[in-house]
Amino acid sequence: MPSPSQPSTGERRPRAMVIDRAWRGLGPGCRALSGPGGAPLTRTVKLIVLPLIVRPTLRPEFAADFLGAREAEQLDALIRESGAVLEATAQWFTLLKKTRRALGIVAGNPQDLYFQRCFELATEHGAPGPGAEAAAKSVLADVVDATGGRTVEALKEHLADSARRARLDAELTAAWVGREAATGAADTGPADEVLDACGVPGAVSPAFAAMVRAGHGSLLGRALWSAHPADVGDRADLWDRADLWGRSDVPPHLGLTAHRVPPRPGVGRSASTATLPAPFDRTLFERLFTVLQTSTHREHLPTVPELVEREVGRSCAPLGLHDESLRVTVVLGGRLAVGLDPLGTGGSVTGPTAAHRIVNSRWQREASVLRARRMTVSPGPDPDGGVLNALAQDLRTPWAAYMRRLWVRLHGRDVRDAALPDAASAWSVLDGVARSVMMDHRARVRTALRSLSANSEPAAEPRSA
Structure with missing residues (x-):
């Protein structure tokens, strides 16, 4: 029998549509991982659903963009079977965001930093229970240590020094002329x-x-x-x-x-994702702002001072x-x-x-x-x-x-x-x-x-x- 959330047709269906329909069938428990209309967030699909549940490298039948009826039903069933751990993931994510605000942590995108950690917590412990707050603080501390100061705030502080800014501007001028x-x-x-x-x-x-x-x-x-x-x-x-x-x-x-x-390029000292100029027109700050905002494993990046020095030549x-x-x-x-x-x-x-x-x-x-x-x-x-x-x-x-x-x-x-x-x-x-x-x-x-x-x-x- 076809899965209840999937149409009974022999036509091939986009994998993204199969995931969307299956996700909506999970109910309100996954709201923290969903958009306003109930669909999974893009980062939910990218960071949780595909790599941790679908795992197309291990299940090549789910790797194609379009799935046959049988594969679509199997994928639908796989996501529905993961409903409990996904609901627990959403609860952990809510708790981590609350704890993050209480600790005054503002660096980085919470979805990028915590989605996969929350799935790990949900897989190991289920929904948050006794001791969950301590576990949340431990995860937040681990993430802060892993970033090693590679944050937008650290970049802003590094480029706030007037003497350093003047030196970088001179280096940019020399590199551009040369x-x-x-x-x-x-x-x-x-x-x-x-x-x-x-x-x-x-x-x-x-x-x-x-x-x-x-x-x-x-x-x-x-x-x-x-x-x-x-x-x-x-x-x-x-x-x-x-x-x-x-x-x-x-x-x-x-x-x-x-x-x-x-x-x-100039040095710059601020950036906004809503108003970023075209790539070649960005300042050093704007170029590195994007890198620091989107990197999920910042521990693999150079330190902020090294990032800035390298970006002078790269820009x-x-x-x-x-x-x-x-x-x-x-x-x-x-x-x-x-x-x-x-x-x-x-x-x-x-x-x-x-x-x-x-x-x-x-x-x-x-x-x-x-x-x-x-x-x-x-x-x-x-x-x-x-x-x-x-x-x-x-x-x-x-x-x-x-x-x-x-x-x-x-x-x-x-x-x-x-x-x-x-x-x-x-x-x-x-x-x-x-x-x-x-x-x-x-x-x-x-x-x-x-x-x-x-x-x-x-x-x-x-x-x-």
Whole structure:
């Protein structure tokens, strides 16, 4: 018999949808791990459900994006069977947040820091009971020790010293002036060979290593530096035409800067996730703020003073990255990004490479399956004052969100000295970013539609006295 939370159909279903439906069937006990609409938080799926319950590396039948009816029922049952430990995890998370506030701890994102610790506590002890407060304090102390002072607050304190700020500003000026000029034309052509092998089982592409050896990522970075109007004279239109990517409607920097040429980075002393500028336009503080906010294992990061010193050179390096394999992955990502077609405007699943076809096929299935996605491209009036139109525009220019998220992910790897050794590892990052952007857009559409639905409901009739 089909699971009660899953439809009885032979069609393949998105794994994310199976997880969502199963989660909603767990009831209110998991509210602390859920969003306003009852769906699991993105971090709940990323940090708890997939790695600790689904465990697709050990259960390859659950690793695919789309599951058959049998696998969907099994996954649904697996999540429902984990309901008790998930409810206990939610209770531990609530307790840890309460204890954290009592102790005056403000560093880091509680979900990133405590979700997996709470699951461990729930697995070992069940729901919080006698001695739970002491256990919570112990976990909080362990997390604080593990971060080793690698916090946003420590970064803010480090950069508050005026003499240190002046020295760093002088170092940034010297590093920016000393950048290497472009010595050859940036060429994105070889990227297609790598992307054509991506996603094909057993395919090997020596082109990735060749691109790294030839410094294709560095060439792109230097080309972006040297394309200032003063360098091209009256032919600034050549820069605007964006021949680099084979498209005239996208900027060569693909939205990684709001300027024609990336500006010299400053030191900075504050940041907000809601107002972060484009990656190439960020200060040292903003670059490291993102790293410290999103890192789940800060003990593996350099100390704050070392992070700052390294970021001076990195921020003035080609594409804002030190490692050439990561720079080459920016080239690959750019080539993939300009061929993304979530709306299927090409009439079918198109793209110059296998990677394009894989990502576009997945995204276009998403567009055809979810009613919310279809509404974003409706030609009718936008009843919410522009939110749906803005979401539709995101689908028309998907390269912008894709490249921004890709750069952030590669920057995090660069900070941790985590190079990409081959095409397969690069594809894992490229594909992961595509999935992340797609799921984020889906969540935003659902939120907009939920808001529209709530606003359109008629007000309740006043009751007579």
